Amino acid sequence: MATNILMPALSPTMTEGTLTRWLKKEGETIKAGDVIAEIETDKATMEVEAVDEGVLGRILVRDGTEGVKVNEPIAVLVGAGEAVPAAAAPTPKAVPTPAPVPTAAAAPVAEVRPANGHAAGEERIFASPLARRMAAQTGIDLSALKGSGPNGRIVRADIEAAQKGAPAPIQAPAAAARPPVPAAAISAPHRLVPHSSMRKIIARRLTEAKSSIPHFYISMDIEIDALIALQNQLNAKSPARDQPGSYFITINDLVIRAAGATLRRIPEVNASWTDDGMVFYDDVDISVAVAIPDGLITPIVRRADQKGLLTISREMRDLATRARAGKLKPEEFQGGGFSISNMGMFGVNEFSAIINPPQAAILAVATGAKKPVVKNDALAIATVMTCTISVDHRVVDGALGARWLREFKTIVEDPLSLML
């Protein structure tokens, strides 16, 4: 019997994605567990495995199709020798499972899958029938609204408020209010490259961050000669390259470790602003910006305050490698309480970064360079790295931000204290 293969939800919040490419062709025989396609979501590319076996009868959604809704039929699976229907089979079935083994975050997806295949993994929005209809009629995105009804249900009043532009939406991107910039308005010779999902997400999140978070910035020059010495000593102990157990600790690894320790000592910075109250995170989870071919992504080093340097170093290397390959799982880059952006490798003197919402701070790390410094009233040479912390003033005031950076500086300049 012909069954539909549906667009899977690769994360609980995913509503649509790009079908990057098919790895099987029409007419090919598929076994359960075969990787059949690649799907690009917000930030990750994931492989899709088949759950049923059969013959890939017809591909309904072609390679490179953007905005494929979750649960939309993407192909039809038929039995061997069975006629191939021209369109999707009427009964939705056989939702493929995301290739990465579902972990905690993805578990609900797997659970609902066998039931009837609808709304798998899609975040349920509680809204009254009337609110849904009015939203559809006026083009309001329900997921951007905060409901005022019982248990946060979205009701008519919320739609009306949204229509009037009242402050009901909590996460509606500020950019939406701005006139869009149509490509047609640009007359100079140009070529138009459609946005990737990631580019859209970066644009939305950073516009939202920069226009809705009251940023301020604090910079300090930090001497890292002691840190470099420690790095050299540690790396000298590594087995030779390509030998089992070899490692290379980077300055970035040390910075993550130092930031983790600082956040544990000054936990008020490991926080988020919400309308309901200040959120203080229990764990020190640090998002680290990694440049990737068409954008950037911030994989998370979890509990960075409790991990040894070697663990942090290996995790970071693994995360960065998989980030560049677009193979991170959603839970590996969603969350975090603090971010680090390190542009030291580009020889940057100093810079300030945009906060990664809903976090309250991001540390911008510039290059370490030898500079003249005054020590004991005499000129001396030190390796100086300028660090700038961008802070959400709703969460962290100036004195607290400065205290955080001073503590960070103390740790970096006396890195042996990390051993304590």
Next chain:
Amino acid sequence: MAEQSFDLVVVGGGPGGYVAAIRAAQLGMKTAIVERENLGGICLNWGCIPTKALLRTSEINHLLQHVQDYGFAPVTPIFDIEKIVKRSRAVAKQLSSGVAFLMRKHKITVFDGTAKLAGKQTLAVEKDGKPVATLTSAHIILATGARARELPGMEADGKLIWTYRHAMVPPAMPKSLLVIGSGAIGIEFASFYLNLGVKVTVVEVLPRILPVEDEEISTFAHKAFVKQGMTILAGAAVKGVKKAADRVTVTVEADGKSQDITVDRVISAVGIVGNVEGIGLEGTAVKVDRTHVVIDEFCRTGEPGVYAIGDLAGPPWLAHKAMHEGVICVEKIAGLNDVHPMNVGNIPGCTYCRPQIASVGMTEARAKEAGHEVKVGRFPFIGNGKAIAMGETEGLVKTVFDAKTGELLGAHMIGAEVTEMIQGYTIARTLEATEAELMHTVFPHPTISETMHEAVLDAYGQALHI
């Protein structure tokens, strides 16, 4: 004199007050209630409940007069007004005792007397002019209710001119009766007496009876009452009352013409006024507007720690509105998270005449005034199998939808048992259902409630049985 302190004290033991007290006790507050007369207030002792007992009698009388329609030999029912009243009082008493039990069960202290605000967070309780207790409480809910409004020159004397309260305990049946006012209270008494064989005239100053109901429902009721023998003078003003020994002559002016109507008794049912006097509002920040305390969406007055609910806090003067206000007021005080203001458009109204009337939301005219483009559905009881089997074919259900959004703006019903059915539409409104959900709801067959489904279908041209 005892001085006692509580977390919350309610002044007035009517439906709003005692429900507020129970909810407060449930939420762990040390709670007291002050009642000057009977727990349960007007609703339970002199309103909703005893009148329903009376109306049951008149309904049975009506059925007895039509037993031959159902295969019985005709009977001539003989009733005893004293026994009818006695039953009604017994019903009220049973329920009032029930409320007293609920107070004990929830460990709510009941004070017998009147209470007035006496300084910040303080109430002075008196009985017969003597101080009984001084209560201190961070939160004080005023729920003193309302009483019948009296027209100057037509004040009730309890003998010839009655209020609802006298009309409920007639010492003898009058032969003729004139009811001034055709709101729910006036119409219910008119229907009760009419069905027990009294010659009834209803005078309404507005152009139609039951003026808050949808015009089609008013018209339907008007015809039904006239068919039953009621005289209705709408758009008519009472110009004067002349009392004789056991007769009253009422001068009524309509269309510029004046006429004298002589009857045994007059019932004045021209609205109610809030009981705002003698509760110590003077010198506080509590604002009073036309005999009602002004409150916000969570029943807070201008005075911190002082709240008002129910009839005292303004229309609609309905027990269920008072109860709901009592609950949300207390839950807000207790700091519960998911407390929502009451939507006045979702409060159903019921009139227990024969045929019964029930409605929720906007009338068709009101919806149009508010700028809605409407879709209207109607379904008569004559198209309903159960209604025909019951011999209750006099009735109509009307629905009003917003043509654009499918919101059920209002529902209006007249006929047997509609007061028991209106909650279906009320739930739909509370859940913000559209016509789609109502159409997809499976109504049990055979029931009169199928008329509700059909009235929805009809608004979209899909009614099945007409």
